[in-house]
Amino acid sequence: MSDDLRFDRLAQQEAAALPPPADVGPWRGAMRCVLWGIALKTLTLQFLYLHYILPTVGCILLVLGFRTLRRENRALRWAYGLSVAAAILRGAAMVLAALPVEEGLAFAYADMALMQGMLIALWRGMVGVSRAAGAEKPSAPAAGVLAVFYAVLMALALIGLEGWLLVLPVLAVYLVILRSLVKLSRSLADTGYAIHAAPVRLSMAAVLWGYLGVMLSAVILAMLLGQRYPMDWQPRADAPQDETIRAELLALGFPRNVLDDLTAEEVAGLAGASEVLTQTDTRYDKDKYRVVTTDVWDEDTPNTWQYQSAEKQEDGTYCYTYHVYDVEKVSTMTHVAVELTGADGEKHDIVIHHLYYDTRPGSRYTEGMELWPAWHGAPELWRSGGWYSGRALCDRDERPYASAFSALTAGSYESAGFFGASQRSTVTAKWSWLHGSGHMRAYVLYDAVSLVPEWEYLDSWCNYAHQTKPAYPFRDALALWHGWAANDGFDLWQTALQVWSDEIA
Amino acid sequence: MRMDERTIMQKIANGDEAALQALLRRYGPLIRYILHPILSDDRDREECYADISVKLWQTAAGFDAQKGTLKAWLTAISRNTALNRARGLRPETELTADVPHGAGSAEDTLLRQERSRLLARAVGSLTTGEQTLFYRKYYYCQPTAQIAAELGVTERAVEGRLYRLRQKLRQQLGGDFCE
Numbered sequence: 001m002s003d004d005l006r007f008d009r010l011a012q013q014e015a016a017a018l019p020p021p022a023d024v025g026p027w028r029g030a031m032r033c034v035l036w037g038i039a040l041k042t043l044t045l046q047f048l049y050l051h052y053i054l055p056t057v058g059c060i061l062l063v064l065g066f067r068t069l070r071r072e073n074r075a076l077r078w079a080y081g082l083s084v085a086a087a088i089l090r091g092a093a094m095v096l097a098a099l100p101v102e103e104g105l106a107f108a109y110a111d112m113a114l115m116q117g118m119l120i121a122l123w124r125g126m127v128g129v130s131r132a133a134g135a136e137k138p139s140a141p142a143a144g145v146l147a148v149f150y151a152v153l154m155a156l157a158l159i160g161l162e163g164w165l166l167v168l169p170v171l172a173v174y175l176v177i178l179r180s181l182v183k184l185s186r187s188l189a190d191t192g193y194a195i196h197a198a199p200v201r202l203s204m205a206a207v208l209w210g211y212l213g214v215m216l217s218a219v220i221l222a223m224l225l226g227q228r229y230p231m232d233w234q235p236r237a238d239a240p241q242d243e244t245i246r247a248e249l250l251a252l253g254f255p256r257n258v259l260d261d262l263t264a265e266e267v268a269g270l271a272g273a274s275e276v277l278t279q280t281d282t283r284y285d286k287d288k289y290r291v292v293t294t295d296v297w298d299e300d301t302p303n304t305w306q307y308q309s310a311e312k313q314e315d316g317t318y319c320y321t322y323h324v325y326d327v328e329k330v331s332t333m334t335h336v337a338v339e340l341t342g343a344d345g346e347k348h349d350i351v352i353h354h355l356y357y358d359t360r361p362g363s364r365y366t367e368g369m370e371l372w373p374a375w376h377g378a379p380e381l382w383r384s385g386g387w388y389s390g391r392a393l394c395d396r397d398e399r400p401y402a403s404a405f406s407a408l409t410a411g412s413y414e415s416a417g418f419f420g421a422s423q424r425s426t427v428t429a430k431w432s433w434l435h436g437s438g439h440m441r442a443y444v445l446y447d448a449v450s451l452v453p454e455w456e457y458l459d460s461w462c463n464y465a466h467q468t469k470p471a472y473p474f475r476d477a478l479a480l481w482h483g484w485a486a487n488d489g490f491d492l493w494q495t496a497l498q499v500w501s502d503e504i505a
Numbered sequence: 506m507r508m509d510e511r512t513i514m515q516k517i518a519n520g521d522e523a524a525l526q527a528l529l530r531r532y533g534p535l536i537r538y539i540l541h542p543i544l545s546d547d548r549d550r551e552e553c554y555a556d557i558s559v560k561l562w563q564t565a566a567g568f569d570a571q572k573g574t575l576k577a578w579l580t581a582i583s584r585n586t587a588l589n590r591a592r593g594l595r596p597e598t599e600l601t602a603d604v605p606h607g608a609g610s611a612e613d614t615l616l617r618q619e620r621s622r623l624l625a626r627a628v629g630s631l632t633t634g635e636q637t638l639f640y641r642k643y644y645y646c647q648p649t650a651q652i653a654a655e656l657g658v659t660e661r662a663v664e665g666r667l668y669r670l671r672q673k674l675r676q677q678l679g680g681d682f683c684e
Binding site for chain 2: 192
């Protein structure tokens with residue numbers, strides 16, 4: 001007899017003298033997983049990403065619990081199948097949430113349906129276990145009540161009933177039912193010895209951490225590689241612009257670099273221009289500056305100057321030190337307004353906001369421009385002429401590329417202010433830059449029609465947002481700006497064309 | 506619950522057959538769960554189950570709720586009865602809940618008591634997971650496949666853990682345990 005066999009025999013013999021151990025049957029552990037799974041999957045805590053993490057852990061706990069019980073009866077086998085389907089669905093939903101796709105409510109409805117099916121299967125499965133163990137009246141009332149309760153909850157969610165007055169009693173009832181289910185599970189602990197645990201090929205830890213690891217990797221990959229808008233980048237092959245119109249515009253002072261980027265149709269739309277107004281704004285690198293010292297105090301320094309200190313000199317005068325942030329240009333925004341009289345006899349101003357990147361941005365996720373057009377702040381002076389256009393351009397490998405925006409929309413939103421709500425108009429462009437490209441430009445053009453014979457001022461804002469890091473769930477640059485997480489994950493540049501009529505020569 | 510157990514055992518001790526039936530209905534799955542890995546033959550298990558029922562009927566008066574739970578008492582009786590049947594031991598060397606080993610010489614008895622003491626101390630020093638594994642292997646005599654399925658791990662993993670458990674126990678118990 002080998003040493004191991006002899007040891008096993010003696011240990012088995014002497015173990016009789018030890019106090020009998022606590023419960024070891026398969027039921028308790030499996031039901032613990034199932035109950036925790038139901039609790040984590042059903043309750044949601046909307047902070048610290050817990051509304052993503054807890055239901056995901058809940059999903060996999062349900063799989064692990066039902067995996068042990070799956071061979072016991074048909075209902076539990078169904079519950080296992082449904083839990084696997086729910087875990088796959090959850091994984092897909094988690095990955096899709098990292099991508100710029102509209103999920104809709106299909107995932108939520110499918111998840112609810114699977115959960116409902118799982119609860120019904122659990123109820124029938126527990127009744128089956130009770131019957132198999134020889135119970136006189138096999139039943140599992142708490143599991144049945146939970147299935148009914150969940151159905152009611154789904155119905156309430158579908159008809160849109162919500163609010164604290166409803167949530168609190170629902171939560172209380174849910175906790176009572178869950179407690180009853182725990183009690184039922186304990187009462188079935190002795191019955192549960194009749195269960196035969198199904199063999200497994202992967203350990204619980206491997207399934208749990210494997211699932212969470214794969215999902216986390218997929219989500220991170222989706223965030224890093226997928227948080228971009230689909231674009232149709234093509235080598236630039238524009239039709240030639242009308243030379244006469246082009247010459248007229250240049251003569252009126254239209255910036256050549258902006259004109260070069262317009263399409264032939266857009267240039268044609270500018271025919272008959274009587275005036276061209278141009279303003280330029282430059283953005284510099286916020287981390288690079290030069291130090292300037294001066295003995296002249298200036299109350300009105302440029303906004304790139306940042307006062308640091310003042311030092312008294314021997315002769316009693318002061319020497320002032322500034323950090324001047326104009327070392328490295330990041331981007332340039334050129335605002336152009338072309339005044340012309342349309343075929344309808346109305347006075348039009350075609351406004352163009354043109355962005356040019358002097359450097360290459362470090363991150364290439366999503367970009368967005370939200371224009372507050374001329375009629376945004378002065379609806380009594382301007383209205384939309386209905387023409388919106390624009391695109392993104394860049395160079396790669398010394399070859400020019402162009403693409404339409406992923407989205408270019410004109411709309412309005414309701415703004416709540418001190419004097420009540422008001423409708424604010426916007427023009428929005430969304431896009432992503434081409435990987436490996438440089439010399440990047442984007443412009444948005446719109447037509448504003450003057451409602452008065454002589455307009456007083458033209459005020460057109462361009463809010464450019466650049467996403468600097470991925471966000472979960474996916475939110476594009478503009479959504480990040482509109483969100484409440486201030487300055488997290490995006491750069492915002494607010495710049496405007498502001499012209500008073502008396503400034504025009 | 507403890508009161509219920511005491512009452513039910515009192516009733517059985519007083520000859521209440523319905524109380525015994527109720528007890529077996531409740532704990533039947535547990536008894537069968539214990540018998541299953543020890544006795545491979547269905548008929549042996551049914552006969553052993555019947556033996557246990559008789560024992561419960563005969564020894565109900567000996568149950569002392571102060572010493573432990575009814576479940577623990579039933580577990581010990583079921584396990585030892587099954588092992589006795591499996592080993593084909595003579596009645597006078599039967600394992601019982603109170604006297605786990607067969608009678609032998611005084612020296613044998615002392616040696617076994619010392620082994621039991623050593624083992625109890627070694628098991629007490631194990632982690633919860635190791636204790637679970639020990640009890641499943643050496644108390645319930647469960648095969649590797651059953652342990653693996655119920656713990657939700659692979660058989661290979663169980664074998665590895667058992668190997669490490671044996672090493673650890675042998676180290677703690679010293680060479681005397683196996684002699």
